[in-house]
Amino acid sequence: MEFFVTLIQVFDSTIRLATPLLLACLAGLYSERAGIFDIGLEGKMLMAAFFSAAVAAVTGSVWLGLLAGIASSLALSGLHGLASITFRGNQLISGVAINFLAAGMTVLVAQSWFQQGGRTPSLFGGGRFTPIEFPFAEAISTVPIIGPIYSELLSGHSILVYIAFLMVPLTWWVLYRTRFGLRLRAVGENPAAVDTAGVSVVGLRYAAVAICGVLCGIAGAYLATALQAGFVKEMTAGRGFIALAALIFAKWRPWHAMGACLLFGLLQAVALRFQNIDLGGVVIPVQVMDALPYILTVVILAGFVGKAIPPRAGGEPYVKER
């Protein structure tokens, strides 16, 4: 029974930790499916984390914070779109630039705004997203098995967690059941086909990049206003890159993306829960556990997990030609 409780607790924090990864991963999915590679997920999340925390701290409203986070992430998306769609620049370089820009600017602005060593004041009350309790969660928490699953695992997360997981079926539906999805997938595979069919390649790609910006914005706001209470320097801690690895692992498919993000979330949760694991004499130090998600990222990015074929036109600016 004690083991079961531990299990529920680990899974519960898996969901919390997987949420920002999932949002960022789906953000990347929209962008990359449209043929725009985005390694700037990290930077957009970081920027959104800062602005959401800053605005929430100043106004006391987490919703205004969320909006500010989304707006700041969208601005960076616009920059990436301008560089890689309009000016046909190199998408990797633009993404790297955005990451640097966000890393530097957040700390700089935070310091000059709040004078707290590059962080925002701690958020409390209306400045944070609070857990949503499902009906009867308290009542059935004592029912064996089902009780804890319902009241601990499913209930008691912030609204953003539910939004993130609802985005998975929604993304699947948009991608495979709507006109927009068909065109989005087509423009990432062969923009010339879309262009000659009389549909704007530029318009589609900007739309995809904008959706990416909104989702990254939510991811960043979640980090600073729900998972934690305020912004600290470099608080994304590579989550944008882990999300990218999850996206490749998932081969750019929404349901698989959820699976991949839950796996990474689980690794992070295990590292948090079990600090030093004693395997009959051999102690695995906490650093190894902390490093696990990153090691898995490297393994995936190095291509050890099967062959992932990215959208064919990914990374290539579209130039009209015959």
Added chain:
Amino acid sequence: MTVPAIELKGISKAFGPVQANKDISISVAPGTIHGIIGENGAGKSTLMSILYGFYKADKGEIWINGQQTSIPDSQAAIAAGIGMVFQHFKLVENFTVLENIVLGAEDGGLLGPSLAKARKELKELEEEYELFVDPDKRIDEIGVGAQQRVEILKALYRRAEILILDEPTGVLTPAEADQLFRILDRLRAEGKTIILITHKLREIMEATDTVSVMRRGQMTATVKTAETSPQELAELMVGRKVLLQVDKVPAQPGKPILEIEGLRVIDEAGVERVKGIDLTVRAGEIVGIAGVAGNGQSELLEVLGGMRPGLGSIKLNGAPLALSGSGSDGQARRAQHIAHVPEDRQREGLIMDFHAWENVAFGYHRDPAYKRGIFMDNAALRADTERKIEKFDVRPPDGWLAAKNFSGGNQQKIVVAREIERNPDLLLVGQPTRGVDIGAIEFIHKQIVALRDQGKAILLVSVELEEIFSLSDRIAVMFDGHIMGERLPQETDEKELGLLMAGVAGEAA
């Protein structure tokens, strides 16, 4: 006098200093097949791109069915009833046929109803025009002929009344091409107007009602097809008399130079591309390998040229060649006097951003004549390039120009000059005149025949049957990694080769 389906008046278009179209006027009658013929770079494709909204003309008017129309983008072209089948298909490879047809012409935001409606309409179109494809197959699962039918269906689904086809037979077998022309006849009978762009005289003569000839951006003539001849059209295209047939004396084959036995090639994906072939090429003869692209010819050339490993036995002048590991690379092959004009000159024959003189050194950069101590002797290299440029009439005669700034024909002349001037025992030639204009074709063919007459062995791979016929002393047909049969050009015809190319074995195969 009926109203023309398309009328272009005084169309001009310049790209920088290059005048691609100069004051072009053309009138196409409805319900006819109108051919546009011209060499590469004559401006045919530019003109059609203007008509399909890819480029905007600097000057001129477009009239569709008697109404002046402006076509700023492809959407406007589609709205005006124009459909285009590009030379390189604009299909999404991992989408189904149905999804490709619907893309951009959906009804409403949801996909389900659009696909259902398209499926129904597709069935009607298929029956009306005898254009059969399986709507649920993915594009990468169907052949090029079927892919082309998808492109035509795409245009018809968008209610195109005017259909433009750009070099449509480049990727087709003779049988598939015949089928295409039957479809075009059918479309014409239903009242559609068709513009056929090609550089193949035969297709113009067979399929069109009227033909316009373009040369250097200008429309030089428009004639009724029934009232002209291939010879006349060729002259109009090039601006001078050209030999459509290569002049050559009968071959005097000597001792075997290249002997291939049981050659097998397995590619990176583990697919067997060449499935055990035997072939001999003698001194003083040209052996032509015919076949539809992708039946193992490329892999055969690549093994011989040292670009990929193979299994089996290959002898050159009686001595075995290494087929894998050390001694099997391009460097070793060149040392063994095998020269190679690869199939794709832009990817394998040249580095497009490098100067012509640098490209002349490739593969032979260790030649002592190009070296001074440990350094390259660039002056000697440039002098050698000058000589080759003059001998092969490369235009413009400027060794400092980057390879990409030469026309296709002149790029190919640079590659051919580099390889032939090495005086090899065996010359491998892949698609020597792909994307090369008629004048340069004539020149390159002459050089190949001249090398043969010096007693060298030549292995030619080409998807152009005309080229195979005019150059080869012996023809081998490849299908699905096998040699289906060998024929003498004077004892066979296009029909028989076409059957062999489609995998139908001949009696003596």
